[in-house]
Amino acid sequence: DTAVSQTPKYLVTQMGNDKSIKCEQNLGHDTMYWYKQDSKKFLKIMFSYNNKELIINETVPNRFSPKSPDKAHLNLHINSLELGDSAVYFCASTSDYHPGEQYFGPGTRLTVT
Amino acid sequence: GEDVEQSLFLSVREGDSSVINCTYTDSSSTYLYWYKQEPGAGLQLLTYIFSNMDMKQDQRLTVLLNKKDKHLSLRIADTQTGDSAIYFCAERRAAGNKLTFGGGTRVLVKP
Numbered sequence: 001d002t003a004v005s006q007t008p009k010y011l012v013t014q015m016g017n018d019k020s021i022k023c024e025q026n027l028g029h030d031t032m033y034w035y036k037q038d039s040k041k042f043l044k045i046m047f048s049y050n051n052k053e054l055i056i057n058e059t060v061p062n063r064f065s066p067k068s069p070d071k072a073h074l075n076l077h078i079n080s081l082e083l084g085d086s087a088v089y090f091c092a093s094t095s096d097y098h099p100g101e102q103y104f105g106p107g108t109r110l111t112v113t
Numbered sequence: 114g115e116d117v118e119q120s121l122f123l124s125v126r127e128g129d130s131s132v133i134n135c136t137y138t139d140s141s142s143t144y145l146y147w148y149k150q151e152p153g154a155g156l157q158l159l160t161y162i163f164s165n166m167d168m169k170q171d172q173r174l175t176v177l178l179n180k181k182d183k184h185l186s187l188r189i190a191d192t193q194t195g196d197s198a199i200y201f202c203a204e205r206r207a208a209g210n211k212l213t214f215g216g217g218t219r220v221l222v223k224p
Contacts, residue, residue, distance in 0.1 A: 004155070031210050041199055043156075043214045056211055090155050099210040100144045100203070104155030 003027050004105040006091050012111045013081055020077045021108045023091030031055070031099065032074040034066060035090040037107070043090070049074055050096070078110075086112045117204055117215035124221045131189040133218045135202035138183060142204040145178060146212065147187045150199045159187070159200075189220075197222045 004025045013019055025032065033056070034046040048056035049068040063079045074091060091105040116138045125131045137145070143164050148156040162169045162176045162185070169176045175188040185202055199219050203212040 041150075041217045041219075043201065043217070045211060048210060050210070056209075092155070094210065100146050100161060100205040100212055101158055102156070102212065104157065106153075106155050 004091055004093055004103050006089075006105040006108050008108060009106065010109050010111075012113065014113055015081055015083060017081050018077070018079045019081060019110070020075055021089055021091075021110070023074045023076075023105055025072055025091075025093040025103070025105075027093055027095075027103060029093035029103070030071055030096045031094050032068065032071075033092040033094075033102065034074065034076050035092065035104075037088045037090060039087070047074075047076075081110075081112045083112050086110055117202060117213050119200075119202060119215040119218045121216070122219050122221070124223060125192050127192060127194060127222055127224050129192055131187075131192045131196065131220055131222075133187045133189075133200050133202075133220065135185040135187075135215050136183055137185065137202075137204045137213075137215075139204060139206055139213075140180075140183065141207045143207055144205045145176075145185050146203040146205070147174075147176065148201045148203060148214075150201065150217070152198075156201060192220075192222050194222050194224060196220060 031050045033048045047066040052068045065077045088107045092102040094102045146161040147159045150156045173190045177186045199217040201217045203214045
């Protein structure tokens with residue numbers, strides 16, 4: 001029943017490792033996003049895909065690579081994790097009809113030690 | 114967000130009204146939004162206003178938009194303890210699917 005789901009909810013890993021976060025939406029939306037929320041709750045967009053095509057790519061290190069196998073899924077792979085990557089990562093989705101009405105997942109709290 | 118600013122914190126007594134303020138810089142903003150984030154959860158859309166409107170009311174929520182001053186506010190009437198959360202305003206510009214969020218206002222409702 002969950003509209004936008006993310007796995008895992010928590011991820012603790014060491015510097016230098018590679019990890020992936022997955023997102024799925026069952027709302028039939030065309031556009032999906034990845035956001036990063038830092039410890040001060042500041043929310044910054046990272047990427048957006050529309051029907052599997054990358055449409056927003058903010059200034060993000062190329063260690064971050066999004067992949068959208070189909071329009072219901074958007075994954076985020078992070079190589080060579082650094083301490084500064086520790087944050088909560090949110091996936092969101094929206095329809096083309098009203099792009100500002102975004103549905104957010106519960107977040108993945110990533111801690112890099 | 115550099116282009117969207119909010120005050121950091123608001124404390125209010127249960128039953129009183131809360132007013133959360135937001136300023137933005139881009140005059141091409143078409144829609145402006147208010148999202149709520151409860152602890153440990155993702156953001157949830159509360160309400161939005163189109164840029165050619167001055168006011169929108171939705172039950173306990175009233176959104177006021179002063180387009181000339183690029184100022185947006187959210188008033189919550191009869192604030193309840195369940196309203197304690199972080200509130201984000203966001204703007205959507207004329208083209209594209211991107212939202213620019215403010216830094217969030219943490220609202221604490223005291224009994």
